Every structure is written in structure tokens, then in C-alpha cells.
Amino acid sequence: MRILIFGINYSPELTGIGKYTGEMGSWFAQQGHNVHVVTAVPYYPEWEVHEKYKGKYWITEDIDGATVHRIPLYVPKNVTSAKRIIHEFSFVLGIVPVWFKLLFTKKFDVVFCAAPPFHLGILPLLYSKLKGVPMITHVQDLQVDAAKELGMIKNKTFLNLMFSIERFILKKSKKVSTISLGMQLKISGKGVNTNQQILFPNWVDENNIMPLPKEQSLRQQFGLKDSDKVILYSGNLGEKQGLEVIIDVALKYKDRSDVYFLIVGSGGGKEKLEQSAKDAGLTQVMFFPLQPYNKLSALLATADVHLVLQKKSAADLVMPSKLTGILAAGGFAIVTAEPGTSLYTVVNQYNMGLIIEPESTEALCNGIEYAINNDISTYKLNARKYAEAYLSKENILRDFEQQLVDINK
Structure with a gap:
């Protein structure tokens, strides 16, 4: 054709x-x-x-x-x-x-x-x-x-x-x-x-994006220890995601030396986020540019927790493309979605992430606490299985x- x-x-x-x-x-x-x-x-x-x-x-x-x-x-x-x-x-x-x-x-x-x-x-x-x-x-x-x-x-x-x-x-x-x-x-x-x-x-190309051990991640490149708890947001830093909540949550972990928030990407909201983190003295919030495709599996393996964030008003108007890579890498995602949306339904049905209320600092804090203090291996296995079967x-x-x-x- x-x-x-x-x-x-x-x-x-x-x-x-x-x-x-x-x-x-x-x-x-x-x-x-x-x-x-x-x-x-x-x-x-x-x-x-x-x-x-x-x-x-x-x-x-x-x-x-x-x-x-x-x-x-x-x-x-x-x-x-x-x-x-x-x-x-x-x-x-x-x-x-x-x-x-x-x-x-x-x-x-x-x-x-x-x-x-x-x-x-x-x-x-x-x-x-x-x-x-x-x-x-x-x-x-x-x-x-x-x-x-x-x-x-x-x-x-x-x-x-x-x-x-x-x-x-x-x-x-x-x-x-x-x-x-x-x-x-x-x-x-x-x-x-x-x-x-x-x-x-x-x-997602499930043959190129796959689960990797921490030893093959970018932790060493980013100056992180294997024992650190890493929360990652990677992708577009724009208006639809409501990323200000990451700064609000990071403030609550300001006294934790083993919890880091990585923001990897570019977009219209990046400078504002960087300035907010700087003004709050949040040294554990780290910004990095987008990584090349051949490092994507290693980047995703860096995180204990992945953030898939959207504003309430964007429900079912956009579908976050970053989720496909997270699932293929067997990552644990905290997903903001409301009942009745496609995102909520699919994540809930296949038990492959934790769904929380959008634009809620308290809900995101609770989700992170759950993820870093509990066994989340079942979610990660389900994520990879879903990617192989449907994506x-x-x-x-x-x-x-x-x-x-x-x-x-």
C-alpha cells in the first residue's frame, strides 16, 4: 500500500x-x-x-x-x-x-x-x-x-x-x-x-522494554544507592498532569534521607517545578533530561514507584502513554484516575497498579507509603503480564x- x-x-x-x-x-x-x-x-x-x-x-x-x-x-x-x-x-x-x-x-x-x-x-x-x-x-x-x-x-x-x-x-x-x-x-x-x-x-515493544534488576538501572549514574526509595515521574512536564503535587508530597519527606523524587523529562512546566523545589529547599527532588530509548529499561528499573498523574478534568480525554513502558518494565505505578474512566477500569481489573484520587496530596502520600512499606511484587508481575498479552x-x-x-x- x-x-x-x-x-x-x-x-x-x-x-x-x-x-x-x-x-x-x-x-x-x-x-x-x-x-x-x-x-x-x-x-x-x-x-x-x-x-x-x-x-x-x-x-x-x-x-x-x-x-x-x-x-x-x-x-x-x-x-x-x-x-x-x-x-x-x-x-x-x-x-x-x-x-x-x-x-x-x-x-x-x-x-x-x-x-x-x-x-x-x-x-x-x-x-x-x-x-x-x-x-x-x-x-x-x-x-x-x-x-x-x-x-x-x-x-x-x-x-x-x-x-x-x-x-x-x-x-x-x-x-x-x-x-x-x-x-x-x-x-x-x-x-x-x-x-x-x-x-x-x-x-510497547515488550522485547526491548523489560524488567531489569537494580544493578542494571541508572541508580549509580544518578548518584543513588540500591537501598534508597525512588519515586519516578518520567515524561512530559505539562499542564494536564498536575505535577505540582509531587513538590507538595516531597515536602512531607524532607527529613527522609533515603527517599528521592526523580523528575525526568521536559515540557512547559519544568522551570516552574524546578523553581518550586529550589524555593522549598528540596534537595531530594532531582531533575534529569529525557533519556535515550536504549536506556529506557534501565531508567524504569531505577524506580521503586512510578507516578502516572493526571488532573481530574483530563479524565478519559487523554490516556498517558508512559504507562505502557512502565507495565512492560514490570513497574509499580501509582495512577490518578476516577471510577468510570478507562484508566481506572483497566488498572483495577488487572490489579497492576495502585489507583488514587487525582490532585490529592494526601492520597499520593498514602500511596507512596503503601508502596515503600509493603510487598508489591504481585502488582509488578501483573503489569508485565498485561503488557505481553495486550500491548x-x-x-x-x-x-x-x-x-x-x-x-x-
């Missing part, structure tokens, strides 16, 4: 949507499909264009057999709602010359568009209609819902306009895929029939490949 992928994030970004879209594009190319990708220069989660791509504009490169068309865009240093809107619109506008070029090349068999940004789908949808090609809109985050619930955008007229555009794109797509049953229900609420939907969950990269992508074949019949 000839597959055309649109997405603002792509490889070599290590976290978030770019990780999955990049791995998908590479996998399809490795299966012998002709893959073209329209994406931005990499910038996430640091919110800074990667050094290799600075000063470059419209370029084309090969990544693992996929032809990748890079688009320049505005990347704000300090991310606000207004600046993020400009950032995303700059990418959509930057696509136009590449879009015209692709319009007059050989027809693709399927168009795949990853959202957010939700309005990215306008140009891929127009391409699909002009060329008579089926389009799949893949929803990783329900961006407009999240912006509303988190109070990032408060203008009702603007919100209603965005919801209208989103519904139009979703309903006009041949298929709409998303990553959880909870998000499928919300998409159904937007008028998209269930027979138009595909469940396409995030995955296999090869199985999920093979199933989705068949969906694409069926759409073209």
Missing part, C-alpha cells in the same frame, strides 16, 4: 504522540509499504527545535524507509494557550506547499491523520475527497475537550467553532481510530457511529495493518 501520514509530531521525538506515529511509520515501511509522512521539525517535549533541524525549512529525509517531509513552524519558548494556537496554525499553513505537491503525485491508498492538533485534519480530508482516498483520523487526545475542561480556552464562541470543525472532520473521515474504550464513547457522543470507529491502542507492538500494528487492507477492499 501507499500510505500518507499527517501528524505534527514524529520520530525522533522520544515521548508523546510522535513516538507512536514514528514507530508506526517505520513499521509500515519495514513491511514493504510505501510510506510518506508530513510532519514538523522535531521540537517536543523540550519545546525547542532539535539542534540538527535548526535553521532548516521545508526538507525531506528518510527515516527507517519512510519518506518524511519536514515543515517549519513557530515554537514558543513559554507555552501559553494563545501561543500554542499560533504554533499549531503555523504548522497547518506550512503544510500547504507540500500538500499541493502531493496532490499532483501518484494517488495514495489511504490517508492517516494523527490528532491533535484537531484542525490538522482539514487539509488531509480535502486531499482524501479530491483524490477519492479513504482517510483515517486517529485521535490520541481529545484536544478541544481538554482545552475546555482544563480552562485553557474560555471563549465559548471560539470553543463552539472548534467543536464544530472537529465534528465535521470526524464525521467526514472514513474511519476514526482512538486509543481507549473511554475515548471511543466520547467520540460516539460527537455523532460518530461505532461502526465507523477503530480501537487502535498505544503499544504487544507487533500484534497491535499487524491488526491495524489488516484494518487498512480491509478499508481498501
Whole structure:
């Protein structure tokens, strides 16, 4: 098949949507499909264009057999709602010359568009209609819902306009895929029939991400002893997670010399967190940059406890991608989720982590106390078993490949 992928994030970004879209594009190319990708220069989660791509504009490169068309865009240093809107619109506008070029090349068999940004789908949808090609809109985050619930955008007229555009794109797509049953229900609420939907969950390469002993972790590199109790948050340091609670909890362990909080990653909220830890004199809160993929198992093995945090208002609007790696590494996760959400249901059903109330310092403290003072080996075994059974990269992508074949019949 000839597959055309649109997405603002792509490889070599290590976290978030770019990780999955990049791995998908590479996998399809490795299966012998002709893959073209329209994406931005990499910038996430640091919110800074990667050094290799600075000063470059419209370029084309090969990544693992996929032809990748890079688009320049505005990347704000300090991310606000207004600046993020400009950032995303700059990418959509930057696509136009590449879009015209692709319009007059050989027809693709399927168009795949990853959202957010939700309005990215306008140009891929127009391409699909002009060329008579089926389009799949893949929803990783329900961006407009999240912006509303988190109070990032408060203008009702603007919100209603965005919801209208989103519904139009979703309903006009041949298929709409998303990553959880909870998000499928919300998409159904937007008028998209269930027979138009595909469940396409995030995955993990369980052959590369696996449990390791502490001796093979990054504890020595980070200056930690094997006897230390390590609580790890790794990933995007953004608005949806409510990471301020980590600083509040760390204050309660200020007099414990054997308990450390590791925050590994980048994002718009990093400087604020660093300053809060500094102001509070929290020397046991340690910040490190994102680690390369080949060190991910070692990073995950560093922790006794993993934190998977979300704000209440983000329930079932996003599904934390970091959880797949934690499960594959046989890690113990404290997960903030409310009853009725997909996250709560799956973690509870398979007994593979501890679920606590979101945005509660007391609940997180109690969860950490439980984890560092009790035998949590059963949770860790269940986590690895679940990853092997339900999150296999090869199985999920093979199933989705068949969906694409069926759409073209």
C-alpha cells in the first residue's frame, strides 16, 4: 500500500504522540509499504527545535524507509494557550506547499491523520475527497475537550467553532481510530457511529522494554544507592498532569534521607517545578533530561514507584502513554484516575497498579507509603503480564495493518 501520514509530531521525538506515529511509520515501511509522512521539525517535549533541524525549512529525509517531509513552524519558548494556537496554525499553513505537491503525485491508498492538533485534519480530508482516498483520523487526545475542561480556552464562541470543525472532520473521515474504550464513547457522543470507529491502542515493544534488576538501572549514574526509595515521574512536564503535587508530597519527606523524587523529562512546566523545589529547599527532588530509548529499561528499573498523574478534568480525554513502558518494565505505578474512566477500569481489573484520587496530596502520600512499606511484587508481575498479552507492538500494528487492507477492499 501507499500510505500518507499527517501528524505534527514524529520520530525522533522520544515521548508523546510522535513516538507512536514514528514507530508506526517505520513499521509500515519495514513491511514493504510505501510510506510518506508530513510532519514538523522535531521540537517536543523540550519545546525547542532539535539542534540538527535548526535553521532548516521545508526538507525531506528518510527515516527507517519512510519518506518524511519536514515543515517549519513557530515554537514558543513559554507555552501559553494563545501561543500554542499560533504554533499549531503555523504548522497547518506550512503544510500547504507540500500538500499541493502531493496532490499532483501518484494517488495514495489511504490517508492517516494523527490528532491533535484537531484542525490538522482539514487539509488531509480535502486531499482524501479530491483524490477519492479513504482517510483515517486517529485521535490520541481529545484536544478541544481538554482545552475546555482544563480552562485553557474560555471563549465559548471560539470553543463552539472548534467543536464544530472537529465534528465535521470526524464525521467526514472514513474511519476514526482512538486509543481507549473511554475515548471511543466520547467520540460516539460527537455523532460518530461505532461502526465507523477503530480501537487502535498505544503499544510497547515488550522485547526491548523489560524488567531489569537494580544493578542494571541508572541508580549509580544518578548518584543513588540500591537501598534508597525512588519515586519516578518520567515524561512530559505539562499542564494536564498536575505535577505540582509531587513538590507538595516531597515536602512531607524532607527529613527522609533515603527517599528521592526523580523528575525526568521536559515540557512547559519544568522551570516552574524546578523553581518550586529550589524555593522549598528540596534537595531530594532531582531533575534529569529525557533519556535515550536504549536506556529506557534501565531508567524504569531505577524506580521503586512510578507516578502516572493526571488532573481530574483530563479524565478519559487523554490516556498517558508512559504507562505502557512502565507495565512492560514490570513497574509499580501509582495512577490518578476516577471510577468510570478507562484508566481506572483497566488498572483495577488487572490489579497492576495502585489507583488514587487525582490532585490529592494526601492520597499520593498514602500511596507512596503503601508502596515503600509493603510487598508489591504481585502488582509488578501483573503489569508485565498485561503488557505481553495486550500491548504487544507487533500484534497491535499487524491488526491495524489488516484494518487498512480491509478499508481498501
